[in-house]
C-alpha cells in the first residue's frame with residue numbers, strides 16, 4: 186500500500202496510470218511535487234484563489250493540491266491527463282474542491298493569460314524543456330511567480346543555464362528529500378525563435394519529416410526504425426493497419442509509400458500515440474508527404490489500444506517504448522502486445538522491432554499462436570506474431 190500525498194492537512198490517494206498495468210511499487214508523485222506544494226503552503230499561496238499554470242504534472246499531485254485555485258494543467262501525455270482525471274474523481278469527496286476549477290491543456294495549446302504562479306515540473310526531454318521555456322518567456326513577465334521542481338540529480342548546471350537564458354535570473358533551493366526547486370524571474374528575458382518543430386529528410390525518399398519537441402527521434406531517423414522500414418509487410422487490399430506508438434509516423438508513412446498504388450488506395454491506417462506532439466507530427470507528415478492518402482489515415486491520442494474494437498485490425502506495427510516518464514518499465518510494451526492480440530482479427534499480424542536483450546520473442550509467445558523471427562542485426566530483432 187502506498188502512502189498518500191499529504192499537504193495542508195489533506196491527504197490525496199494518487200495512482201499512476203493505467204492503474205492495473207503498472208508496477209504497484211512505483212509512486213504517482215515524487216519529492217519535487219511535495220516540495221513545490223509545501224513551498225506554496227509555507228508562503229501562504231495555496232489558499233488564495235490565484236490563477237496557477239502547471240506544466241508536466243505526472244498524475245495530478247500538483248493540480249489536485251491547489252484546491253482553492255483556478256488551475257490550468259499543461260501536458261503532452263494522454264496517460265498523465267487520464268491519470269489526473271482518474272485521481273480527481275477518486276479524491277473529489279475527500280478534499281474540499283470548493284473553488285477548484287481545472288482546465289486541461291495539451292502541449293500545443295495557446296497558454297492562458299494573467300497567470301499568477303507557474304509550477305513547472307522539469308521534464309525528462311531537454312527539447313520539451315526548451316520549447317516550454319520559450320513559450321513561457323513569450324507569454325509572461327515578472328508579474329508571474331515561476332517555480333520549477335525536479336529530483337536534484339536531474340537539475341544540472343546546463344539545465345539552470347537554460348532557465349537563465351530563456352527566462353532570466355535563476356536561483357535554486359536547498360535539496361529536500363533529494364529534490365530541489367528552481368526560481369526564475371521572468372525578466373530581462375531574451376526572446377528566441379522556437380527551435381521546434383525540427384525537420385529532416387527521410388533517407389532514400391523525397392519525404393521531409395517534421396517533429397515537434399517531445400517526439401521520439403526528433404533529430405534523425407531512429408536506428409531501430411531504419412531497420413524496421415526495411416522489413417515491413419506487404420498489405421492486401423482493404424487491410425486495416427495500426428501504427429502503434431507512431432511517434433512522427435515514419436513507420437506508417439514508409440509502409441504506405443512501399444505498397445503498390447492499387448493497395449495504397451484501399452488501406453485504412455490508424456496512427457496512435459500517447460504524446461500529443463507525436464500525433465500532430467504524424468498527421469503533418471502524412472499531409473505533407475502523401476497528401477492523397479490523408480483521407481485514409483486516422484490520428485489519435487490514446488493509451489495503447491484503449492477502446493479500440495476487438496477483432497478489427499489486420500496488421501499492427503510497433504516499435505515499443507521502454508520507459509514511462511523517468512521510470513524504466515516494460516509494462517507499456519506488454520500492454521501493447523496484449524492489446525494488439527485483442528484488436529487483431531483472427532490470423533492478423535503484429536510486427537514489432539525491439540532491442541535483442543528485451544526478450545520480446547518470449548513475451549509474444551505467451552500470447553500469440555505463432556511467433557517468427559523475421560530479421561536481426563547486432564542490436565535489434567524484428568518479430569512477427571499471428572493471432
Ligand SMILES: C[S@@+](CC[C@H](N)C(=O)[O-])C[C@H]1O[C@@H](n2cnc3c(N)ncnc32)[C@H](O)[C@@H]1O
Nearest residue numbers: 401410430431432458459460488489504505506
Ligand atoms: C520507440 S518510440 C517509436 C516511435 C516511432 N514509431 C518510431 O519508430 O520512430 C515509442 C513511441 O510509443 C509512444 N508511447 C509510449 N507509451 C504509449 C502508450 N501507452 N500508448 C501509445 N503510445 C505510447 C511514445 O510516445 C513513442 O512515440
